[in-house]
Amino acid sequence: MKQSRYFAVVYMFVLTAVLSSMLIGLERLTRRQVKTNEQIAFERAVLAVFPQIEIKSAAEIHPVFTRDFVLSDSGAYEYRPSGQLAGYVLPFEGPGFWAPIKGVVGIGMDQKTMTGIRFYEQAETPGLGARIVEPFFYEQFAEKSLTEGSRPVRIRPPSEAGGNDISAITGATQTCVRLEKLLNEAVVQWRVKLQEQGK
Amino acid sequence: MNGQTVTKPAKQIILDGLWYDNAIFRQILGICSTLAVTNNVLNTLVMCISLSLVTALSGMTVSALRNWTPRSVRMMVQTLIIAFFVIIVDILLRAYWPEMSRNLGPYVGLIITNCIVMGRCEAFAGTNRPWPSFLDGLFSGLGYSVVLLAIAAFRELLGMGTILGFAMPYFSTHWDKWIIMVMPPGGFFVLAMVLWLCRSVEIKRKS
Amino acid sequence: MPTAGNFSSEIWLAVVTCFAAVFTQNILLSYFLGMCSFVSVSKEVKTAAGLGLAVVVVITATSILNWMAYWWVLVPLGLEFYRFILFIIIIAAFVQLLEMVIDRYSPALYLALGIFLPLITVNCAVLGSVLWMVIRNYSFVVSVGFGLGSGLGWMMAIVAMAGIRQRLDESKIPAGLRGPGITLIIAGIMALAFIGFTGVLQ
Secondary structure, X not given: OOXXXXXXXXXXXXXXXXXXXXXXXXXXXXXXXXXXXXXHHHHHHHHHOOOOOOOOOHHHHHHHHHHHEEEOOOOOEEEOHHHOOOEEEEXXXXXXXXXXXXXXXXXXXXXXXXXXXXXXXXOOOOOXXXXXXXXXXXXXXXXXXXXXXXOOOOEEOOOOOOOOOEEOOOOOHHHHHHHHHHHHHHHHHHHHHHHHOOO | OOOOOOOOOHHXXXXXXXXXXXXXXXXXXXXXXXXXXXXXXXXXXXXXXXHHHHHHHHHHHHHHOOOOOOHHHXXXXXXXXXXXXXXXXXXXXXXXXXXXXXXXXXXXXXXXXXXXXXXXXXXXXXXXXXXXXXXXHHHHHHHHHHHHHHHHHHHHHHHHOEEOOEEOOOOOOOOOOOHHHHOHHHHHHHHHHHHHHHHHHHHHHHO | XXXXXXXXXXXXXXXXXXXXXXXXXXXXXXXXXXXXHHHHOOOOHHHHHHHHHHHHHXXXXXXXXXXXXXXXXXXXXXXXXXXXXXXXXXXXXXXXXXXXXXXXXXXXXXXXXXXXXXXXXXXXXXXXXXXXXXXXXXXXXXXXXXXXXXXXXXXXXXHHHHHHHHHHOOOOOOHHHOOHHHHHHHHHHHHHHHHOOOOOOO
């Protein structure tokens, strides 16, 4: 063990190199899978906001998405089944209570009525904030309209929620407050862009 | 130190890991990385399996390399090996179970600083053959998992009325859900109760 | 790289994030990070304050270093998955360096902080807050605020706990609950109290 100091350095170097190259190899192998997962989650959410779209198997998602949806300059996707404009899908994202919340909201031809909403990425508290992905919550958005002004969507406590309001989830006030904020920001921004383009 | 092997029968290794040296209620070690996800049994289960596998495999690797590893860089080598296995778990989860990977957030990565993993590598794997080190790591991890799963089952049942997401009779219908159980204070309280119970049993047994 | 707004709004966001990390999302009381040393080193206020201070310094500094390492090195190279190893190396190296510097220039400070430094490398609060910072895509200024807040929040929790535990010394506590058990119950009550801060920030 005379050259132990050099040996230690070489040893660390070799070990690090061997382990790192194994990791890089594994990551490269799975990278495409990760990308596909993200893309499919997003596309699945987009298709789900229009109740009229029926998807029979997961294999259909990507073809239907690429056929019927076009990204427009306003930041929203235009839903064009058979070429005719039939609605918009506005993606939104922002900080939730724990980690970012990402989702898409479907908006009808009138640019006012929501057709549905889905969240494809979130990590809110299980049993509380994470319930935004449950039907009882997201189904409320369908058919509600986006009001004028800076607060097009209102998420309010169930006891105070009016006809056009969304009932918040009890115990998940923070998630709901943040969700409302980031959703409204996205809608307001979209409106500004639409106006600029004179649509 | 190098080359010496302490022989300990497999049965003893298993019992030590599960009860006599149980990391949680004996040593209060390594709770940080998992306690936060114990409001949901499934998340806890995945965390516990990951932790047990990482502990076992890093123990085995550290042990296999023990005769070549210079003492001066021992800790660095251990950290490197542990991080290696944690990253593998992270990559696999991200590729094949993206939702779980998001639910666990930073907690998978925090297995690296979990005192149990490092503790077993240092205390056991450094002086034992690979196979016993593997067993030791696995059962230390399992001893830890049993406690955390008990906590998680309790929290999910009382807080949401479900276990593993399945609605439980009575709890999902007539039970007034204790939201506090799903929130952080619930984790502290339930862990304290588990500690109290296990330690009381131990005190009884000794006297 | 996380996009930054204009400077003053960034600063404001950093202040808010810092405040949130101390009160509404305390790294220990809501994320359970740094529990091991929290349970074992909270017996005396003076020691707890020393460790707490060391944690504040280390988290803030390593947030800066790790932010740069992640967004300037790992992301351009497409090696994000490598962050665990890099972060832990940076934290360990920084702690080592800090220990040497303090030892050299301020023996008094070394006596106060030095003994805690080795404990910090394996404190999950440090790695945890760095990982949160990356997951949440904080911009640089906000990351600094978040790091500082996490450290301060952790320090506040451990000092408060030590103060309470000193008072408990003479209380009659069931044998099985003594030590860690009662500490966790108190931590639970503190966490409950901190939930009261939720909603302060909108």
